[in-house]
Amino acid sequence: MKHLTAINRKAKRVEEYIAVNEEEDDVFALQQGPPQQRPHYPVGCSLVFSPGWEVDVTGGTAGLCQPVERDLYDCYISCYWPAQVPDHLNNYPDWTSKCANATKDWRKIDLVFP
Amino acid sequence: MQITKALVAVVFSLVLFFCWANVSVQPQAQGAGQAAKAGDDGLPVNNALVVQKCASCHKKDDKGRLTRISYERLSPEGWQQAIKRMVRLNGLSLTPEDARAIVKYLGTYHGLAPEEAKPAMYYAEHRLQEETVPDESVRTACTVCHTYxxxxxxxxxxxxxxxxxxxxxxxxxxxxxxxxxxxxxPPDAPPPPPGTDTRHPADRAVEYLSKNFPLQTPEWSAWSANMRAPKLAGRWLLSGYQIGRGRVYGEVIIEPTGVEDEFTTKTKIQYLKDGATITRNGRSIVYAGYSWRGRSFNDKGKTADANAAVTTTTDAAELREVMFVSRDWSQIEGRWFWGDYEEFGLDVSLRRVSSEPLVISANQQALKIPATASATESLTLYGANFPADLRAEDIDFGAGVKVKRIANASANAVTVELEIASTAPVGKRDIALRRSFAPGAITLYDKVDYIKINPDNALARLGGVRFPKGYQQFEAIAWQRGADNKPQTADDLNLGPIDVEWSIDEFPSTYDDDDKNYIGTLSPTGFFTPSVEGPNPKRKFERNNYGEVWVVATHKAKDAAPNAKPLTARAYFVVTVPLYVKWDQPEVGR
Structure with missing residues (x-):
C-alpha cells in the first residue's frame, strides 16, 4: 500500500480501518462456505524447491524439470535427493554406467533397493 | 627480538590450530569413547551373535555396551536399514540368517516401547498420512527429505x-x-537483536530430538522390564476395510512355529460387498513383544497372475502385514499392504475368539431412519460362538431400533430383521450381542448431507516401461451433518462408501498444460491407472505425463427430484515421476 494513495473518502476509511485493525484478522466474506480445499503435500514428499523431486514447492508438478530425466544426473552426481534418486558419491557409483544421456537412455537405468 | 616475536606468533597459532583441530575431530572420537562421555545410559548388548559380528568395529566396553549400537533404540525397520548400510558401505558380511537374528535381537531389546511406537506405526504401515511437524528446526533439517x-x-x-x-x-x-x-x-543486514537463537537448524533439531526422543525413557524402562514373548496362538476374527472395496470380515488362525515370537497364519477373508473370498497362508515375527511384521501368500502361487492388469481386486501374490498387538494379547490392529508403492492396503483389526460369543461386524455400515412410521431392514452380523438358543432380545442396537426376529442364524453369522422407528436418534450405535460389543459398528442417519473423497489428497506415480506404476484407488464417502446440524464439523457421521460417477478436472497450475489428457485413466469404480514414465514428445518441452488434477465425484440420489443439485466432492491428486531408489525394509517380515 506504500505507493497507493487514497483518493476518495471510502478509500481513506479502508486505510484507517487497516491501520487500526492491522493485528486482527477479522475481515470475513459474507458467505463463508466450508473450509476451502487447498493442494498440499502428501506424506514423504520433498519440499525443497530447486526443483523439488516428486512435487515442487507449490505441491504440484509444474516446477519439476521438463522432462524430469533432465534432472536425473544433477540429482545423482550431487546426491541431491538421495531419498528419491540413487547417489553417486557413496551408494551407487555405477548407477548410470549404461546410460550416457538420461533423456534418451532412461530405459537403461535401474530401480535400486538399498 | 623480531625472531622471538615471530616464534611466539607461530607457537600461538599452532596452539590455536591444535585446539581447533581437537574440537573439530571430537565427534568422531566421541564415537569410540562414547560410554565414558555419555554416562551410564547405554544399553548392554547381551547377544553373542551381535557382539561377534559388530564388536570388531563397535568397541565393547567393560559393561557390555557397544559404541553407537548401545546408545540408540530403533524400530525393526531402522535396524534393518542400519545393517544393510553396514553391508553396503562398511564391508560387513553376514548370512541372511544372521542378519535376521541380529535384527530380531536389536529390534526387540534395543527397540521401542509400545507407547513410543504407536504414534509412528503409520510409517511402518506405509499409510498415506497428513503429518504435523511440531518443531520448525526438525521440519527444516529433517522432514525436507524424510517423513516425520x-x-x-x-x-x-x-x-x-x-x-x-x-x-x-x-x-x-x-x-x-x-x-x-x-x-x-546479507552483509549489510543489521545485527540480530540480542538473545536471538542464531544456531543452525541441525543443532536446534538435535536439541529438540534429544530432549523429546531420548534413549532412556520411563516408557522404555517399564516395557523392557515387562516385555515377554507374546502367546498369540489361537483363532482370531478379522474385521477390516479396503478403500474401494469396503468392509471385510474373516478369520485368522495363528499357530506357533516352535521359535519364540514367530508364528504361522492361515487367513480366510470375505469382502462383504461383492462376496469375494480369499485364502492366504503367512508367516510372521513379533518384535519387542507387540510389533507384528509378517507376510502372507495367496494359494495360487507367486507368479500365477503376474502379467494380469493390476486392479484393486487383484489377489496379491504376496502381501505384507504390519500390526500392533495389544498389551493383553486380545487385539491386533494394523495394515496389510501390497503393490510396488504399498498403495493397496487393508486396515485390519483382529480380536481373539474365546469361549464367549463375539460380534465384530455387520454387512452394512449405515441404516436410514424413515421419515414417517417405521421401516424394516435386514442386517447380518458376523462373529463367533453365536449360541444356538440366541433370541431376538439378546441383540441390542439402542434406542429406536427393535430386533423383530432372527431370520437366519449360525455360529458365525446371524441375520436379523430390524424395525427402525422414525423417532430413532441419529448417531453411531454399538451392536451388543449378549455380553459382546461391536463398538460403533452401525450408524443411523436421516439423510446424506454431503460426500467426501477418500483419500482427499493423493499421489500416483508414472510407470510401466522401466519402473513400476503407482496406482491409486479413490472412493466417495457419504456424510451426515451430525448433532450440531452443521456440515463439515467434527461431529459429522461417516455413512460409508456411496456410488458416484468419477471424472477428472484440470487443476489450473500452468496455462494450457492439459494435464488431464496425459496423466492416465480413472475407471468408473474410481481406480486410477497412471500413464507411462519418460519424456513425452507430444507435450510441450517433452515434459513427462505428470500433472496435478482434481478428481471429482458426483452423486445423484435415485429418489432425488429431477432438477435437484447432485452432491459433489473433489480430491487434489498429483501424478508424478517414479522413485528411482526404494528405501524400504520388507526383510523385517521374513
Missing amino acids: GRIISQRRNKEEWDLLVNMHVGYFPVVEFQGFRRFPP
Missing part, C-alpha cells in the same frame, strides 16, 4: 543424534545447505 514418522520411530541420546547429523554430512554433503545450516545474513 521415520524420525519419531527412533530414540537416541544427545551424542547419537549428533552423530546421526555427522553421518548425513559425511554421506550426503549437500544436506548442509539443503537444511542443516542456515544461510548467513
